[in-house]
Amino acid sequence: MSEARPPLLIQGGMGVGVSGWRLARAVARTGQLGVVSGTALDVVLARRLQGGDPGGHLRRALARFPAPEVAERVLSRYFVPGGAGDGLPYRPVPRLGLRSHRVRDELTVVANFAEVFLAKEGHEGPIGINYLEKIQMATPAAVYGAMLAGADYVLMGAGIPSEIPRLLDALAAHRPARISVAVAEADAEDRHTVGIDPVALLGRTPGPLERPRLLAIVSSHVLAAYLARSPQTRPDGFVLESPVAGGHSAPPRGRMRLDAVGEPVYGPRDEVDTGKIAALGLPFWLAGGYATPDGLVRAVRAGAAGIQLGTAFALCRESGLDDTLRRRLLGRASSGGLEVRNDPRASPAGFPFKIAELPGTLSGPDVYGDRPRLCDLGHLRTPYRKEDGAVGYRCPAEPVDTHVRKGRPVEDTVERRCLCNGLLSAIGLGQRRPDGYREPPLLTLGQDLGFLDELPEDYSAADVVDHILSGVRSAG
Structure with missing residues (x-):
């Protein structure tokens, strides 16, 4: 990549397919960093x-x-001219695992x-792809596919991406590459x-590949310092x-403490020291609660290269969200009723997860209770060592009896949602x-929705960019 300066705005890589190629392209056409979600793209x-x-x-x-x-084999396996019938189940894909599987790769x-x-396609703006470090078994093949298409950035969170710099180096030269997988x-x-x-x-x-820049998504200056300590683990921002x-x-x-409504309580220890981040000498962007013109100005004044914003883009016209669901979310937000x-x-990953509460979705206890428990996609499965030394796979959202047979307490399964199926829906x-x-x-958004007051009723990705950048233009 040869852009003279890093982007002021990074569009978040949200959900499964919410940050799809249409949204990322629309953002990149404005000159900012468009990002596709790399989760479950298979x-x-x-x-x-x-679907035709x-x-x-x-x-x-x-x-x-x-x-x-290779592409022809994928097409022959899955493409249905005109689309499969509306009542027919989708053909399954090979599940992630430790063993080599050519069809899956x-x-x-x-x-x-x-x-x-x-x-x-059709512009010169930068494009990134976002992955969850937690989904380690997909990472090498997924990253290589993105690099073959010329991804400019790889963004990775939900874990410690210490092995990803070496992975990018190897794949840029088409060399065999491996990463560690945590096995419980x-x-x-x-x-x-x-x-x-x-x-x-x-x-x-x-032909030769250009190595994308790696941005590690973190919530702690301690983790940032750990990653920056060595050239082998250091990201580009x-x-x-x-x-x-x-x-x-x-x-x-x-210790995890919950408030009166059952949400985690964050305190001073959870605040990021931007001064310590800046001292590492790498560019950084602030995310969560900065999706306003003033938020961008505050971030830049704190030493950041800019901000990442997700929810504003998740609700725009180019979002990959089902349009009926998107409009329902906007309607509830405009009336002040969206929580x-x-x-x-x-x-199932064990991290706190934001759920937008909307009737008819998995946010509701009735819908959750009526859903048959199963784990047929398995992107968030955890590999574990069985008593005989072999490796098995488990997920807290799978059937309760199945999970207990794999050596885990029943408490692990309480209130777990199947993110894989819910986010695809x-x-x-x-x-x-x-x-x-x-x-x-299942719908996920950020908890700061104040930006909606400043945007048109049914807005575009370009509207978001123009609105946010108005702050730095006014500040000179």
Whole structure:
């Protein structure tokens, strides 16, 4: 990349497909950093192809994949001309695991390539892709696919991305690369890894790749200092998220305390010292509660390169949210009736997770209680060492008896939501069960919604950018 200065605005990589290629492209066309969500893109691509690929966008992207026979295998496996019938279940995709699986790796590489390719199409603005460090088993193949399409930035949170700089270095040269995978109950001397051999997977060596910049999403200056201490772990910058930012957030430091409505209580120990971050000498962006012109000015005055904002873009016209759900959220927000709860138990990942409360979605106890518990996607499964030494997989949102048989207490399963299925439903790609049951959506937003008062009723991504940048223009 050759941009003279880092972007003032980073569009958050939200949910599953909420930050899709259309939204990221719209933001990048303004000159700011557009970001696609890299979570579960294998499922997103497979289901969109089974929906007939309206407009032919995915097929256009796959036609540019550097190994045509790989893309053709993905198309032949999932594409349904005209779309599958509305009542038919989606064909499953291979679940993540430690063992090598060529079909899964091909789908993951191709899906990440397609999303970034479409986001970059037709403009010169920067495009990034956001991953959860927690989903380690997908990372090497996903990152390589994004790099093949020319991703300018990789953003990673929900963990400690200490091995990602070396991964990017290796993949830029098409070298085999592996990262560690945390396996619960494994012996200290056991090291489990997952990786990719780019040349073996593609059957050729594509042209040189430019290494994307890595932005680590953190909530602590201590973690930032830890990552910056060595060239092997040092990212190219940081996004510092406050507890009000959407999606997952870090738990409070120290003992978890809940307030009167059951949300985690954050205190002075959870505040980021921007002076210590600035002293590391790397650019940083502030996120969570800065989505106003004044918020950007305050961030820049604190030494930040700019801000990251997600919820404002999640509710704009180019958002990947199902449009009916998006309009319902806007309607409730305009009437002052939209509540976003920081739920300490909802996510199987173990991090507090923001849930927008909307009738008919998994935010409600009735919908949650009526949903049959199952784990058929498994992106948030945790690998663990079984008594016989083999590796198994478990998720607190799976059936209770199944989880208990895997050695965990029943308390782990209480109030856990299936984020994988719920977030896919939020973008109109929910699974349709053979008995007619349809997966209900789960919606996540940030808790700061004040920005909506300053935007048009049904606004665009460009409206958001123009509004936020008006602050720095006024400040000179």
